[in-house]
Amino acid sequence: MPVVAVIGAGQLARMMQTEAIEVGQSIRLLAGATDSSAAQVAADVIIGDYTDLEDLRRAVDGADAVTFDHEHVPTEHLRTLISEGVNVQPGPDALVNAQDKLVMRKRLREIGAPVPPFAAIESVEDAEAFFDAVDGAVCLKARRGGYDGHGVWFPKDRGEVGALVAKLLEAGTPLMAEKKVTLVRELSAMVARTPSGEVAPWPVVESVQTDGICTEAVAPAPGLSEQLAQRARQLAVTIAEELGVTGVLAVELFEFEDANGQADIAVNELAMRPHNTGHWTQDGCVTSQFEQHLRAVLDYPLGSVDTTAPVTVMANVLGGDTDPAEPMGRRMAQVWQRFPQAKIHLYGKTHRPGRKIGHVNLSGDDVEQTRIDARAAAHYLVHGRWA
């Protein structure tokens, strides 16, 4: 049976391990520590640093495919591994688009994918010029390393733009700016693609963000026209094909109203791995994103993306300000008592405010009731009391 080496040992690798076990595979992990989320639950763990070529070489030795639970492995190391015969999926030419927000936007513009107006920001003058060009609707982003609202700023006026950009450039942060869209909501279009070129897009979901962190996903996105859903799925397929993505690709989308008041979409971010907005597939879809990712990077045929319920809601469990006195096990019991159909997923992580420590999937017939119940379940797991 094939061995997949996964670089990184967070919750995404942990949930890949779950699926790998069932299909008889062996996951090899490169983990930073023995108690990291995935390392707790795997037998074949290499401890090392993903920025160190020698550690990477140890982790990928003999693996049939190498993949990732984050985008931060230096692409030069990946090119070296490929030159040594290692099967890296997705490859560095695709991955660079998930590492650098400016590179990604340029590439998407090239292939005709919709993105909000953007500019490279290499000076205060660049920033001020962009501010004027978009009538002050500026979103400033670090080109690399941002996540969960980190590395994104919304300066309020021209003075704040200048001061912020000066400070960030001084600190060595490469920057870009984007026109802030008038958001209706956020969507996520996910697709898996194999090296042979097979693609399988999942239903498009609505993604709810709170303070820049995904807190909820609703599948399929309520009230989305079939026409726009089809456009979003096709956009994800096109991006995967044009950028040469293999494995799972998440295309985070803005839904906004165009000048005529029509619903339209533009790309916000890309992730080339399983993604928070795809966790619902574990319990609401024939093939979960984690199984599909493993199949895709091994160039196996992809699984059915049929849903198994009319609606599935994923609610994130984010560490609260304090950790409740009631142990997590008893909190789970309370949730299961009230919602026997709740699927709780926990990552083996200790409490820290705002940290993603788990999620709840709940399937049902009624969108609003399912959302209310999923949120209530997640709230109890965080706070140890009902909302």
Added chain:
Amino acid sequence: MPVVAVIGAGQLARMMQTEAIEVGQSIRLLAGATDSSAAQVAADVIIGDYTDLEDLRRAVDGADAVTFDHEHVPTEHLRTLISEGVNVQPGPDALVNAQDKLVMRKRLREIGAPVPPFAAIESVEDAEAFFDAVDGAVCLKARRGGYDGHGVWFPKDRGEVGALVAKLLEAGTPLMAEKKVTLVRELSAMVARTPSGEVAPWPVVESVQTDGICTEAVAPAPGLSEQLAQRARQLAVTIAEELGVTGVLAVELFEFEDANGQADIAVNELAMRPHNTGHWTQDGCVTSQFEQHLRAVLDYPLGSVDTTAPVTVMANVLGGDTDPAEPMGRRMAQVWQRFPQAKIHLYGKTHRPGRKIGHVNLSGDDVEQTRIDARAAAHYLVHGRWA
């Protein structure tokens, strides 16, 4: 988070590990070898012998609950552990009924559960008398240790009964005999029960046996009247309650025609752990038997046993006479190519004729087509060619 110690490291423990990972738990395994099915995929593995009290003590140290992937742990050791404060689920008073077929049948008769006529066999004379009493319709069984058709004999005449019983008693095999029923088919009624007394019976399934080995399970059992299904579920609940079973209980049933030609049921065997006829729950039910078993032994509220598809068929993958030249990974690819909705589960076991090395779950709308497809998928995984 609680730690569950599992004694035994076969495929049942492996599939418990899958579910444990998702709910944030840590499974501790007592395994006979580092390459056993579950030990391949777990981080916390104690190597030892389940008949050795010291090894058991090492494995259960600090665990919140202790459970099993087989019934063969000596009950005297379990009693010792309990006296030392260990939380053993299910306990030895229940387990003895899954260890000794004669003890079980006596107990079931006591509580009014239907069982075919039976007798203890301690001499050739006992056997001949039973042969006469049931007009030659004799099934001879080893009281302990039988599985998958091993330890069961169907002697054809009085002379064969005598010779067989003499030989087996001489070899020290404790025996019992049972009247062979005129079988319509086999069914399986499964239920989970917590130490607090909550019960959750799954839909009753049809179980297909070939040469004494389960090869297929169809959920729910096609054409079973709701009345008989309800009786079977209630029977499983009653047995769980009367015998004090905790965790998952499988009640294997004979369906036969009574003297009036009416469909009736009798108990064949009991298993006090997840069971082959419950594997379909992984992909056809909100809560799988493996998650439910962990929840039950930890005395958590039980999960929903609602189905997620009109029909789910489980087909076992049993090692064929030879191992095909095509590697298992490529065989999986062929199956997925033809059946994108097939859920393949493999146990990390090497080929041996007749050995259970995996199973396929397939859900659909049409019972017959789903059976045909599930069998075809399993056949390919075994033989590397379509039937």
